[in-house]
Amino acid sequence: MAPVACDVCGVRRAVVLQRHTGRRLCRECFREDIVGRVRREVERWGMIRPGETVLLGLSGGKDSYVLLDALSEIVGPSRLVAVSIVEGIPGYNREGDIEKIRRVAAARGVDVIVTSIREYVGASLYEIYSRARGRGAGHAACTYCGISRRRILALYARLYGAHKVATAHNLDDEAQTAIVNFLRGDWVGMLKTHPLYRSGGEDLVPRIKPLRKVYEWETASYVVLHRYPIQEAECPFINMNPTLRARVRTALRVLEERSPGTLLRMMERLDEELGPLAQAMKPSSLGRCERCGEPTSPKRRLCKLCELLEEAGFQEPIYAIAGRGKRLRLQSPTASPG
Ligand SMILES: [Zn+2]
Ligand SMILES: [Zn+2]
Numbered sequence: 001m002a003p004v005a006c007d008v009c010g011v012r013r014a015v016v017l018q019r020h021t022g023r024r025l026c027r028e029c030f031r032e033d034i035v036g037r038v039r040r041e042v043e044r045w046g047m048i049r050p051g052e053t054v055l056l057g058l059s060g061g062k063d064s065y066v067l068l069d070a071l072s073e074i075v076g077p078s079r080l081v082a083v084s085i086v087e088g089i090p091g092y093n094r095e096g097d098i099e100k101i102r103r104v105a106a107a108r109g110v111d112v113i114v115t116s117i118r119e120y121v122g123a124s125l126y127e128i129y130s131r132a133r134g135r136g137a138g139h140a141a142c143t144y145c146g147i148s149r150r151r152i153l154a155l156y157a158r159l160y161g162a163h164k165v166a167t168a169h170n171l172d173d174e175a176q177t178a179i180v181n182f183l184r185g186d187w188v189g190m191l192k193t194h195p196l197y198r199s200g201g202e203d204l205v206p207r208i209k210p211l212r213k214v215y216e217w218e219t220a221s222y223v224v225l226h227r228y229p230i231q232e233a234e235c236p237f238i239n240m241n242p243t244l245r246a247r248v249r250t251a252l253r254v255l256e257e258r259s260p261g262t263l264l265r266m267m268e269r270l271d272e273e274l275g276p277l278a279q280a281m282k283p284s285s286l287g288r289c290e291r292c293g294e295p296t297s298p299k300r301r302l303c304k305l306c307e308l309l310e311e312a313g314f315q316e317p318i319y320a321i322a323g324r325g326k327r328l329r330l331q332s333p334t335a336s337p338g
Helices: 027-044 062-073 097-106 117-121 123-133 142-157 171-183 187-191 215-224 244-257 262-280 304-311
Strands: 016-018 023-025 055-059 080-086 110-115 164-166
Touching: 016 027, 016 215, 023 117, 027 062, 027 215, 055 123, 055 142, 062 080, 062 097, 062 215, 080 117, 080 142, 080 164, 097 110, 110 117, 110 142, 110 262, 123 142, 123 304, 142 164, 142 304, 164 262, 171 187, 171 215, 171 244, 171 262, 187 262, 244 262
Parallel strands: 055 080, 055 164, 080 110
Antiparallel strands: 016 023
């Protein structure tokens, strides 16, 4: 088959068919298209203001590399702090992967802080999960992982004076969340995922999702075309629970396949319709966790993480006895994980 020229530059060879626009793009124009769309999304919602520092979670997954690339171009490497968290799952997220992450980030002038769930909690994710299961707690490993990671990113954001925490959720993730919230009748949850919603509490660093209009297949193609060293091992916990989200994911894939652009149109429409409501929504005032002092919903004694850990039999996580960060061994860029 003869090579096809890129629909944008008309010169270089097209390597990607972007089905939702019907265009064939070369590697360079595809990259420019993605970075441009991230930039527009960031500007549209005022996600990052001039001079702000952004902390980003760098897992070494495909989405995190695209986030790193786009943000180092949009805000500049000097305003980025990257944090990579070792979960502590046997056979996954090994030291070798961390070195690859460091190399890619260094090539963009970004330093990486490497830390672990063990450093923060006092036990690895695998240990927490195993102990919880032994005591009959029925949560998925992803619950412990997600909440711990979120807390660790927030901690480092405060330490480094970052104004925003950027996570690498893509369009597919966000569309799944919207449908799951809809199926549960949780319209407040839907509003809370809108970029104009501001969460409450002074020491909550706002979270932003710059990739929320970039398809998952696009980040996957991007890392292949740019030869990024993506983590080869898949998280062993990923297929363990056939959740509602997993079923929604499958259904949305079919819809997008039959009618490319479906997810993007849905999210654009939701953004428009829910924007004014999300903006008008008052952030709930927060209480304090009795054990660790972190913000928690009012009327709750413990924060979600302390509660989960208590169920799993951890009464004294390191972050709680450390008295708000003092005795935690906190990492600086280029330090090694413990
Ligand atoms: Zn081109
Ligand atoms: Zn707590």
